[in-house]
Amino acid sequence: MTVPEDALRTASTRSGLNRRTLLKTIGVGAVAMAGIPALAACTGGGGGAAGGSQAVTFGSGSSDAVPQAAYKAVTDAFTKKAGVEVRTNVVPHNDFQNKINTYLQGSPDDTFTWFSGYRMQYYADKGLLAPIDDVWEKVGGNYSEAMKKASTGLDGKMYFIPNYNYPWGFFYRKSLWAEKGYEVPTTFDELLTLSKKMQGDGLIPIEFADKDGWPAMGTFDYINMRLNGYQFHMDLTAHKESWDQKKVSDVFDTWKAMLPYQNPNALGMTWQDSAKNIGDKKSGMYLLGSFLTQQYTDQAIADDIDFFPFPEIAMEGRDAVEAPIDGLLLTKKGGENQSARDFMAYVGTPEGQDVYQSVDTANIAAAKGADTSSYSPLTKKMADVIANAKSISQFFDRDALPAMANNVMIPALQTFIKDGTVDVKNLEAQAASLYAAQ
Structure with missing residues (x-):
């Protein structure tokens, strides 16, 4: 990643793992210009949705069949529950991972799949992400201290919603x-x-x-x-x-x-x-x-x-x-969309993760209270x-x-x-x- 950094796999795996191919042209501060069209956000970002709420654009590097289907199940469930349309922009995992710098500095989606830890902190520190402390106030009780630590930026603010991890x-x-x-x-x-x-x-x-x-x-x-x-x-x-x-x-x-x-x-x-x-x-x-x-x-x-x-x-x-942790981040642009925050909060619930897990059974749900009976x-x-x-x-x-x-x-x-x-x-x-x- 899964997955953002991993470009989900094929009919069965999660991008998670290809996700790791870091871009060879990215450098520390370099902006890779190739492939910008492929990582352009979904059309618009502020279009109307059912109930008058603002639609959510969702960038996903989980391009393999299984994780892609799992995230579709989650977005469908959220739309049904909240009446908010989620427009998903699926990009081949390696492309997503390798061109993430250009993506975030261009016209990114509201929220996107990525990883916890330093790979999250790095982009947060560059001012390319929006903090989600308000989201964590709602769903923080669903996570362990270890998950919270992995979701915290260098500035002490919260940026990441863990969806699953895998050994x-x-x-x-x-x-x-x-x-x-x-x-x-x-x-x-x-x-x-x-x-x-x-x-x-x-x-x-x-x-x-x-x-x-x-x-x-x-x-x-x-x-x-x-x-x-x-x-x-x-x-x-x-x-x-x-x-x-x-x-x-x-x-x-x-x-x-x-x-x-x-x-x-x-x-x-x-x-x-x-x-x-x-x-x-x-x-x-x-x-x-x-x-x-x-x-x-x-x-x-x-x-x-x-x-x-x-x-x-x-x-x-x-x-x-x-045991890497995969989940969602909020872009700086997405920070202005309350519906995007609501979507991330949904992913941070046992309910949202049960929906994902029902399709992609290869990973371990990150939220406490998720159904492990299956x-x-x-x-x-x-x-x-x-x-x-x-x-x-x-x-x-x-x-x-x-x-x-x-x-x-x-x-x-x-x-x-x-x-x-x-x-x-x-x-x-x-x-x-x-x-x-x-």
Whole structure:
């Protein structure tokens, strides 16, 4: 993202995950001019609606079939309940994510899908978003303190309405593992031993895809947190820690042990391609977000999917979980439309999130009181992992400066995947320059 930063997937996944491809032309303050028409807001913004209320324009990067249908269900339900028309502008996920800077500085919709944490705070700090403290006064009781913190800007005001979050972990087909006698690894050494066995069985042990650039960040984040701890992850992405140090080099050195077991064609594959390999039992396991399951429209395959958290390595066991939060933001222009605030408030209720969840079952509703009775055993397991986590990260491209994630980290990780090399001194030099410019 989902999803704004993730350009929802296809007939089944949420943009959430493609969402991460940050735009390579965005830079820290640069305005990417390409594709402005694609991100233009829906016609008008102030047209009349049923009951005389002002219509709402809604920009969505959730372009894959499932999340797109889920948001349509939500907008339809809100229109029926409030008598307010919602005009949705759906843009391919990666386009939405990559051109968000131009979008927000042009003629944006009133409200739009995006992410919590730094990726939200960055644009709020640039004055491109409208605060929604009044909305939070209505729905704040539906959220935990962790959700509130992730929705707060650097100025202490509220900007974000969480809709759902989803964990990253290793996904696999239960029937394949039962057939081969595989057991869930709890340590990194056990993961490598299992990978070697899978390779001997003729499988791609660890499915992997990084054509879009962002998926590899999940592997980096987990190894970093398992080696150095959650706080180091947060300090590194905020550049309170240097990239040119042994702790960072150790992350890549540890990752090298996994490279022989990852799909060798990763740089030419999308995550959807890799999801198919898992479904076809060509691969043993796949580290990705739960939006992966949206790809399995065959119920027999969907019911055969299970997952386990990234194994422990050195610190904090498996207590830190990568579980990004997706939801809605209000543009500066949208701040003048009360109907847009009402729509965001609706999304922040258990009722609104139940409507979304009824269509897109791959994610975990963010609001307290949301109906979990229909959760599948897999969804319940994922929800428990998130609920029991001591620390929750938002994914590298959400916790870090946008230009650092897109312009520096993506090419560095793709080079590492290609030949196993990385220049941490160069990473530090670029990080120092980018963060100093803020």
